[in-house]
Amino acid sequence: MSMNLPLDGNNAIAQLEGEMNILKNLLVKSLVLTSLVLTSLVVVAPQGSAADPKLNAACSKAGAKGQAGDVAFVCTKVGNKLVWKKAKNAAAAKPAAAAVKPSGTLNIAHWDFLAPKYGAEMQAVIKSYEKYNPNAKIETVGIVRAVYETKMKIQLSAKGGPDLFTIPDTFYPELARSNLLEPLDNVFSEATKKTMNESNKGGIWRGKQLAITWQVAPYAFFWNKDILEKAGVKPPTTAAELVAAAKTIKEKTGVTGFAVRSRLAEETPWWIDFNNWVVGFNGGWSDGEKLTIDSPQNIAAVTAYKAVYDSGGFSVGDDASTFRSKFGQGLVGMMIDATGALPAMIGEKVPSKSVGASKLPFPGKSTSQVGILFGINANSKNKALAKDFLNWFLIKDTQQAISEMIGNTSTVATETIVPAAFLLENPWAAAYKENGKSTRSSVPDGFESSTSEIRKEVLTQIEQVLLGKMTPAEALKKAQDNLS
């Protein structure tokens, strides 16, 4: 294709459009041809392999076995017809069903595969699917969290990427809108669907289930009991007490009083963290129909945030890895962070029993959440295998193993049990479990696909508040006006 610069605007545009039309024609022709070839292949293929068995649906060979989700079927003669019936002994049917399970290699990506504390264990749990389906091979792909979205975007835009991958809930709308996720509506049996908890609704996009829950991590307010005792302060329960406590800790002990994210360099995680203040003050970014950025509740939230930022006890300028390291070293008094972060900070210097936790010291009950979904790449060449994997992923034992591995305090796709011994050893866990009952996503309801635009604008204005260049009311009004 020639690449003339449009020196003479209209002619050049017309020429380029003409060339685009030729390309489009060629593309359409090849697509039609490909469709014809694929259609003929489907027609030629044995019908039994075209779809998963359904109860009372016709089958072709008596005694044939099949599996849909975790339900095993046997092709049974009823009158003159051959139909699928549930196998009488599902447990016994499983090994037989394994023989007809799809085969191949599945690539599965998640940043937590690199987690220092449990990454290797998580990979081992995921790979244990190979025992359930001996025809499958699992390859885990760990990608650093900071570049996860970028790497996934690059791979997916080139029609590549892993077969299955975890999806931050803030990234999910962009993928869903671009049709890059395989619909999952017919993947699970009714029995499996009944085990899936409410959190899986986060994976529904315009009526279609495109992903399921991997983990929903709630936030909690927690503190180093030894530091608070040394400073002579009680765990705060209001925003005003938080400001006073942060200041006192700094003055009396010399360590940082309170730490949360505050830098635009960590834009996405700061947005999720900051949502704690918004939902904690009973605010929100939208009411489902219009943006509510400059609502009185949000202004109160930013005002409280600014007050603690200016308290003299705030971790000014620290990124999360820095203030988390400091907490682990016993150099930070109080924090608000997600459940996955705290176990990594606990160690010799700050043992689990030295950590106290509660609801956020704000008027409302809710906390933000780190929502992680799990879906199938629409470009995957192993969709049948990937769907089988998801069915295995939702089995009770798999979910319990995942839940325990990530610290017991997150919500996973189905209900799980927190071992009593764990709660005894980790007293802070109860607060997370309680907070998990009322988490709210940082994705603005009704404006899901504009999340990144809203995030950038709002945080840019909040940065101005932190720099003392605007009041919270002015900043949020400006953000509201710029986005409206």
Add this chain to the structure above:
Amino acid sequence: MPYFFVGAATIYLILFTSIPLLRGFWFSFTDSLLLAPTEGKFVGFENYRRYLTDQSFYSSLWTTIVYTFVVVVGAVSLGVISAIAINEKLPGRAIFRSMLTVPWAVPGVSVVLIYNWIYNYDSGVANQAVRALGMGQKGWLIDPSLGMFSVAFASIWKVFPFIMLVVLAALQSVPEELREASKVDGADRFSAFKTVVIPHLMPTIRVASLLMTIWSIRRFEIIYLLTGGGPSGATNTIVINVYKQAFESSELGRAAALGILGLLLSLSVTIVYFAVDRKNAKRDSL
């Protein structure tokens, strides 16, 4: 035979430079999104028009020019002074040479980690130093008036050894007989340096400065990882903007247009360099 030797390099350049560049050029005239790059529609000069009428583009352009100027002047000055110092016969010269070369060998990400700690508000070395001098605490990475200085300082620390090594090599190739001749003519140490050494170094410094300028215009990792373009846009160079447009906002078409504008900036520097070089060559030949 000559075609054989240039063939491999030509194929490499076509595959990995020319084709992506042309594709990027094409994208800059479309509204392509990163997740659907082939589905973009032709929008003519719309992406360019939006930038050229947007004040934030000029702010980003100015930031790029300031950053580049500060880093080039800083790195070249420090590099030349260091090269002259370690060219002298002083005790422990080999150790000094090795130590001064270390920053060049340190990966960019490690430089960022080091400087994140140096600039830490509560416990960083920089604030400990200014506190000791009675100047209070500075927000090196959070105060917009200090953001550019902090990022430029870290960049200069990382890149000056390159200039130092290049200039050191040039210094060691100054003909000894010229130095001797200037001594015989009665020149003192400073005069000999000014009339013999500096003219000999100038072509090297010019080329090194050109390279440093182009590298500074397109530097990404140190700036992005230290400040992400902040605080309050103080270090938001064109390259940082391209990254944000392409990978955070997924606006591939707009990012490509900005990339082309950045390329024009680099090209203009190169053109100015060659124009000056040509003028100097003509003057020298007279």
